Amino acid sequence: MIQISHISKVYKIGTVETIALSDITFKVEKGEFLAIMGPSGSGKSTLMHILGALDTPTSGKYILDGEEVSKLSDDELADIRNRKIGFIFQAYNLLPRTSSLKNVMLPMRYAGIPFEEREKKAKKYLEMVGLKDRMNYTSNQLSGGQQQRVAIARGLAMNPSILLADEPTGNIASVQAEEIMAIFQDANEEGHTIIMITHEADIAAHAKRIITIKDGKINSDEKNRSQKRTKKEIRSKHGL
């Protein structure tokens, strides 16, 4: 469970202050599928960095599973990112020249999980995202959509409290984007909490709840009553 209360983030460059976020408050319950929308420069990336424990807020509280993240040291933040947050980036960010399997195993290695268990779990998640036959392919041998699916498998591997996706379909063709959304909806149905940042309304429509941000403030926070379901044939194609 995520609780964000009165979060502000101010960047100081010389004497100029830029307010990226001001007084943001919201809660995310376990099992939600939340999309955060907003135009570029609205502060949604800053919010994503704070949610992902990559950055700390200037003021306000961020409580993740009862733990106050805003007060932690660098190494403690690394630990939080490792155990509680699964990242999915717009640019996939897989290790180059490294197999899919090794990529998915990486966060589990930082958690100190023994090799055999890591390998078993990584195989399971790669199978789940439909890449059973691509496990030993290196990232440059995979298409954009496939790379993003490896990244999702990596994000899910530690069974985190939140799966945090930053423009996950930004670099991907729309057919493959649909596949990514299918995986997200599936993971969500299995109980994973998903927070997805996007500027595309079409993608956000797949979520159950949509928050829009403008000029560092929450503009709207609504349940998505007409959640767009991915087509059955796309889901069955990947054996989901």
Next chain:
Amino acid sequence: MDFETLSESFSTLFLNKLRTGLAMLGIVIGIGSVIALISLGQATQQQVQSQIQSLGANLLTVAPGSSNAGGIRGAEGGGTTLTLTDAQAISSDPSITTISNVSPEASSRTQVSTGRNNSNVQIIGATSVYSTVHKINIAQGSFITQRDVDAISKVAVLGPTVVTNLFGEGTDPIGQTVRVAGQSLNIIGVTASKGGTGFLNQDNLIYVPLSTAQKQLFGLTHLTSIALEAKSPDVMTDAQNQVGYLLLSRHKLSDPTQADFSIFSQQDILNAAASTTGTFTTLLSGIAAISLLVGGIGTMNIMLVTVTERTREIGLRKALGAKKKTIISQFLTEAVILTSVGGIFGMIFGILVSFIISSFAKFPFAIAPSSILLAIGVSAGIGILFGWYPAQRAANLQPIEALRYE
């Protein structure tokens, strides 16, 4: 550092062959030159020492002082103050307890000839003791005997260089004659080669009986030097003092600064040569140290470039939960592998280079274990030192900034 970090570092280094090779090159050259230069320096030192040792380690030489006639001071060693009775006194006086052998010598340089060839050679008038004191071995025939000296025999023992110069390579000169200062001398022996060049050349000499040299060849009454063999290398200083006081009293001199002779030991020459070659080795080590430092900085450069190049990767690893020490150990492991493998290659390279040079220059081939230890220590040190800074920089990168890095 666990096995996985190690194998991952190896594969990272292996995947970037050019970068790895360049980083390693500095270390290879640095370590290689340290080993090669130190070993060459030591080989030269050994070479010079063994040549000097071959002249006799317990050797003391008494040389006459300069002549001082009519207020004109002549060349050092050119005096006529040493006589055969001085030599006899040294061997028989009860105050001398540290000398085992006394070899009176009268030498001069002159032209020698056979029927066809001639050569300019140092002629040494010697007694039978000479070969013991100067460690002369005979290759053919025999050395001068006491009977030759007593009978003023017209005989000569030749050094191998003289034989080659006068008779050509590989001929047997025994029984033939050589003309020295108008006298025909019968060749009775050839000495074994001792090697050496310049003032150390022991092969371009002719030995004749002392009495023959003094009376028949040069018309001398004095000696040009007296070689003394001390009983052991430990009593050299005592021997020098005993002989000095005896000669002072015999020459009726009370002030040692007025001495008309000088005594020096082989050790004095050895020390001078050792300090020269020591300086040489130090100089070489200095050059090697500089190349090692440059190599180390080269490695650090490449490591820093690597960190910059892999900023996004570091950001990603931190985002996925890598702690500072994980990143540091990853980069440090790479640096240590790089420098230790480089160190091993450098060692092989250095040993090879010094082996090739010493076989060309006919030096003794010597690898000092200390230089290998030094090289290993230094390359490990460079790995940690020059790997630490880039690793530290990598670990301190902020994950968001690193992820955004283009």
